[in-house]
Amino acid sequence: MKLEEIQDKLKEFLNDTDCYEHCVRVKDMCNSLAKQYGLDVYKAEIAGLLHDCARKHSADELIYMAEDLNIPITEVILTEPHNILHSFIGALVAEQTFNITDQEVLSAIKHHTMGASEMGLLGKIVFIADKIEPARNYEDVDKLRKLVYEDLDSAILMTYDIVIKELLETKKIICDQIINARNKILFHIQTKTKIL
């Protein structure tokens, strides 16, 4: 399926201009980062475009779909069901509605909100593209936009730290997943620095 066809189908499927335009900006960001890091541009664009394809579903619908997938609905998920589940269910929607079978693309969609301990290059690019696309506006976003072209892992770590601080300040629950992912990349960076 051509990128343009997927993009047209997504526009109709989402039926939400703001969300659709955000997806297009993330796709463009993924294009740029894929070129920087030598990744298949088409795959990066598809993953960027479809990362929020499940955003149109309500929290209740997402919980229902998650139960169907045997995802345990924990207390943590119930505090922010839409935010946490739309990425997991996004992988399912991308597969069933947009016929995506590439496991790397599906995994990148699945982990774009909170990251994961074991993210490949595509996962990292989609995760950070979502946080720095041109419409994002928060303290340090410009630092991050610069850093991402110099050192992807350090930019990912900085993103995790920004997200966790925001969760602390807004008194929201923090998922284990983002902490484990942040610990893993911190450990990786520190070990690499020691070796060098």
Add this chain to the structure above:
Amino acid sequence: MKLEEIQDKLKEFLNDTDCYEHCVRVKDMCNSLAKQYGLDVYKAEIAGLLHDCARKHSADELIYMAEDLNIPITEVILTEPHNILHSFIGALVAEQTFNITDQEVLSAIKHHTMGASEMGLLGKIVFIADKIEPARNYEDVDKLRKLVYEDLDSAILMTYDIVIKELLETKKIICDQIINARNKILFHIQTKTKIL
């Protein structure tokens, strides 16, 4: 065993004036908080006094003792073995060297560094007394010293948030345990507020 006898024994056992004096200050803080919250003052003082009794052991000794207790030595622990393990091993030392058998006291010692999801009143008091004893000096410590007499749970949550922010800023690994404990008390506070 009388408190004075335990205190004298601890002084000799630690053989470290700074650590000993910190323990005495935490004991005094526990005394004050126990009175505020209607807790057995003797138990609070014992737990406060002995909370750091395993600090004298080196990281290697603590790891050796932890392995003996079947505590899994994870990558996370290996990044900060002394900080993380001295509280767990402290419960063992308190039992074996100071003949403490009270499970609440042992549990409060065990969890005084990172807190825990299921902390009783004694655990909470020792945890926070350690963070606000008079020699502690950091931004917001005076706010915390005031809050702890008004709302213990909110003070505990604020302490977790301060510790986690410090771990982010100093690029240190964050244990799951402190995140889970922070989520639990946040959830508890928010649920209580909704009911009220």
